[in-house]
Amino acid sequence: MFPKPIEKSSVLVQTSYRAAVPILLIIWLLPIIAVAMTSVRGAADLNSGNYWGLPTEWQILENYTAVFKNTPIVRYILNSFLVTIPTVIGALTLSCLAGFALVVYRFKLNLLVFFMFVGGNFVPFQILMVPVRNLSLSLGLYDTVTGLVLFHIAFQTGFCTFFMRNFVRDLPRELVEAARVEGASEFLIFWKVVLPLVRPALAALSVLIFTFIWNDYFWATVLIQGEHAMPVTGGLKSLNGQWVSQWQLVSAGSIVAAMPPVIVFFLMQKQFIAGLTMGATKG
Amino acid sequence: MQSIGKSPPKASWWSRRQLDIVPWIFLAPAIVVFAIYVIAPIFQSMSLSLYDWDGLGQPSYIGLDNYRELYDDADFYVALKNNVIWLFGFLLAVPIGLAIALFLNQNVFGIRAAKSMFFFPFVISQVVIGLVFSWFYDPTNGLLFHTLHFFGINDTVAVLSSEDWVTYGIVIAGLYPQIAYCMILYLTGLNNVRADLIEAARLEGAKGWTMLWRIVLPQLRPATFIALVVTVIGSLRSFDMISIMTSGGPYGSSRVLAYYMYEKALSEYGYRMGYGTAIATILFFVMLVYIVFILRRIYQQEKDM
Numbered sequence: 001m002f003p004k005p006i007e008k009s010s011v012l013v014q015t016s017y018r019a020a021v022p023i024l025l026i027i028w029l030l031p032i033i034a035v036a037m038t039s040v041r042g043a044a045d046l047n048s049g050n051y052w053g054l055p056t057e058w059q060i061l062e063n064y065t066a067v068f069k070n071t072p073i074v075r076y077i078l079n080s081f082l083v084t085i086p087t088v089i090g091a092l093t094l095s096c097l098a099g100f101a102l103v104v105y106r107f108k109l110n111l112l113v114f115f116m117f118v119g120g121n122f123v124p125f126q127i128l129m130v131p132v133r134n135l136s137l138s139l140g141l142y143d144t145v146t147g148l149v150l151f152h153i154a155f156q157t158g159f160c161t162f163f164m165r166n167f168v169r170d171l172p173r174e175l176v177e178a179a180r181v182e183g184a185s186e187f188l189i190f191w192k193v194v195l196p197l198v199r200p201a202l203a204a205l206s207v208l209i210f211t212f213i214w215n216d217y218f219w220a221t222v223l224i225q226g227e228h229a230m231p232v233t234g235g236l237k238s239l240n241g242q243w244v245s246q247w248q249l250v251s252a253g254s255i256v257a258a259m260p261p262v263i264v265f266f267l268m269q270k271q272f273i274a275g276l277t278m279g280a281t282k283g
Numbered sequence: 284m285q286s287i288g289k290s291p292p293k294a295s296w297w298s299r300r301q302l303d304i305v306p307w308i309f310l311a312p313a314i315v316v317f318a319i320y321v322i323a324p325i326f327q328s329m330s331l332s333l334y335d336w337d338g339l340g341q342p343s344y345i346g347l348d349n350y351r352e353l354y355d356d357a358d359f360y361v362a363l364k365n366n367v368i369w370l371f372g373f374l375l376a377v378p379i380g381l382a383i384a385l386f387l388n389q390n391v392f393g394i395r396a397a398k399s400m401f402f403f404p405f406v407i408s409q410v411v412i413g414l415v416f417s418w419f420y421d422p423t424n425g426l427l428f429h430t431l432h433f434f435g436i437n438d439t440v441a442v443l444s445s446e447d448w449v450t451y452g453i454v455i456a457g458l459y460p461q462i463a464y465c466m467i468l469y470l471t472g473l474n475n476v477r478a479d480l481i482e483a484a485r486l487e488g489a490k491g492w493t494m495l496w497r498i499v500l501p502q503l504r505p506a507t508f509i510a511l512v513v514t515v516i517g518s519l520r521s522f523d524m525i526s527i528m529t530s531g532g533p534y535g536s537s538r539v540l541a542y543y544m545y546e547k548a549l550s551e552y553g554y555r556m557g558y559g560t561a562i563a564t565i566l567f568f569v570m571l572v573y574i575v576f577i578l579r580r581i582y583q584q585e586k587d588m
Contacts, residue, residue: 002473002481002499004490006389017389021397024386028401031415031459034426038418051424094313101309105302111585113310115578120321122516122574126544126563130331130556131324154320157313186305215408217523222549233410237527240414247418254411265406269399276464277471277509 039063039251046247063252072227073253076235080260082145083152083231084213088206090153091160095205096198098157099164100190104176114165121158125218128155136223143225151219156209163278167201168194204275207268211261232257325567332561338554349561358535359562362543365450366519366569369539372454373461373518377510380465381503385495387466388473398470405463413527416456417443443529446536453537457524461517465510472506473499512577519570540566 006017026033034052041050042057050056067073102114132151133142141147171194179189220234230238236257240250265272332349336342353359387398404412419426422441431439442452476499484498500507522541525531531538531546538546540562548559 001388001478002476002494003385003388006391014391018391021387021391021394025397025400029403030426031412031419032403032407034418035411035415049424051418051421052426052429094316097309098313101306105306107303107306110306111582113314115581116322117313117317118581119574119578120317122570122577123321123325124520124541124563124566124570125522126541127328127560127567128321128324129328129545129563130548130560131327132320135319135324150316151320154316157317158321161313186301190309211406215410217408217410217526221526222545233408236408236410236414240527250414254414258407258411261406261408262403266399273402273467273471277468277506 035251035254038247039255041248043246043248046245051247059248063248064256067249067252067256071239071249071253073232073235073239073256075227076230076232077256077260079145079229079235080214080231080233080257083148084210086149087152087156087213088209090149091156091209092202092205094153094157095160095164096195096202097190098161099168099198100194102161102165103168104189104194114162117158117161121155121162129222133222142223143229145229148219148223148229148231151223152213152216156213160205160209163205163275164198164201166278167198171197200271200274203268204271204278207264207272208275210264211272214261328560328567329564331557332564334557336554336556338548338556342557345557349558352558353561353565358538358543359540361536362538362540362562365537365539368450369454369457369518369521370515372451373458373514373521374511376458376461376465376514377507379458379462380467380510381469383462383466384469384473388470398467402463402467404460405467407460409457409460409523410527412459413456413524416452416459416524417528420452443537444533446533449529449533449537453521453524453528456528457517457521461514464513468506468510468513469503472503476502508580512573515573516570519566519573540569 006014009017037055038046038051040058040060040063041055042059042062045051045056098117102110136142136147136151139147141150175193175197176189179193184192214231215233216231217233217237220231221237224230224234227235236250236253239253243249331342333344333346334342335345335348383401387394387401418424420442422428422439422444427442428439431437440448442448480498480502481494484494489498520541521539522545525537525539525542526545529537531542535543544559544562544566547555547562
């Protein structure tokens with residue numbers, strides 16, 4: 001283990017290490033703690049310039065009720081779910097099929113197709129922006145949840161296929177061969193042999209894609225204009241514009257908006273990190 | 284890569300051709316959507332960059348005029364310069380992430396919770412992080428102002444309204460989640476460092492920097508590679524923070540290519556789609572260098588397998 005395990009150091013070092021971790025953690029999380037604190041402040045605190053100290057009055061209920069009552073945040077959150085969940089399902093479905101094909105079959109263009117997905121995944125969004133916006137306009141999908149979902153599915157399929165393909169590659173090949181010898185059709189092999197084995201990859205990908213899409217801001221601003229379809233990231237930006245000096249309300253909105261991916265992260269931490277760090281240990 | 288054994292030959296056409304056709308059936312949906320929404324738009328943007336188009340009327344072909352205009356566009360160079368600042372600033376996330384990972388790579392009570400809390404900023408939307416950091420820099424009530432004041436420094440700058448400081452201010456906000464990302468990559472890498480090599484080196488008297496540099500870092504190379512890739516790509520993709528914190532201001536001094544392109548193409552003063560796509564095309568070719576670099580490495584790994 002590196003660095004040297006702290007248990008082998010003197011008591012003094014150990015104690016100071018144990019004290020340093022939480023202190024550094026608080027400093028590190030200060031920006032997030034600040035939002036949380038501001039979201040429960042009263043307006044008086046902000047008027048008197050108490051932005052960073054302890055709140056003098058706690059207005060948890062007032063602020064959060066105000067956010068829910070006076071702003072379309074419920075609509076925004078709902079839109080975010082309507083965008084995120086179909087995207088996860090769509091991208092996972094397409095990439096399972098594609099990842100399977102790229103591993104199990106050897107055909108001429110195999111590596112080329114694979115590289116298309118990997119390379120496309122890294123292009124700057126801006127090179128796609130104008131054509132994708134035009135395409136959505138001409139399909140009548142501009143400013144709709146469906147239009148945004150279709151783009152997200154397509155783009156995320158690149159990364160997901162990369163991920164699925166590498167995961168399937170590491171499964172034992174004999175399983176597929178054995179099934180074939182027993183006369184199983186290719187579709188049956190996919191459905192009954194491979195699909196049950198890629199569940200861990202599906203779990204990792206779904207939490208990752210959920211978080212990525214939930215936090216997407218660029219495409220929300222490019223493809224959506226109105227409140228009726230705006231996800232919460234774009235919604236927060238417009239709330240911030242409307243309530244320039246009411247930090248406590250914008251903070252409460254931010255906390256609400258940040259909740260779903262935070263909950264998903266804490267519930268499925270292991271899968272999330274496994275997905276994010278794929279490839280960090282070998283290669 | 285090697286193929287899995289062919290099924291025994293049978294008479295029917297389907298069973299003979301099955302293994303040639305089936306892969307394309309599996310691949311078709313993914314390839315179709317990816318081609319429509321990702322691959323084709325790249326070429327459409329490139330061709331659009333040769334036109335003058337307001338997004339409504341008929342595009343008119345103007346050859347390389349958009350690129351000629353870019354060549355003399357001072358704002359373009361400001362954006363380009365800011366991209367360079369972003370790139371180098373962002374790269375700090377790699378060593379800082381490594382440092383935090385090394386610090387946290389211990390087995391004491393509660394360390395797992397601490398690790399996931401350190402990772403927290405990455406999970407939260409950049410919109411939220413951008414908002415907090417703009418409050419942090421607020422010249423009358425921001426924490427930065429209070430802190431400097433506490434140390435007796437009174438002539439503070441309004442970071443986000445200063446043409447000299449604004450980009451650095453936003454880069455620091457962008458670093459916050461990026462450091463968390465690099466940290467988690469290194470923590471995973473450190474988990475898999477071979478204990479026997481460390482012990483052997485320790486017996487030979489290696490420790491501290493020598494150990495880190497000679498024994499540990501070489502084993503962390505995959506993590507370093509991914510950290511560099513995601514950080515470089517992330518820096519070139521920087522858009523959210525700029526849009527949230529300054530909208531490119533003051534006077535366009537915090538724009539990067541990605542933001543400048545967006546502003547030109549969809550500006551409130553009239554759309555200039557052709558000019559926007561010309562900027563995007565340049566950004567694409569910058570990125571292409573990295574994409575080729577990444578693909579080459581993946582190709583080499585494939586060959587070794």
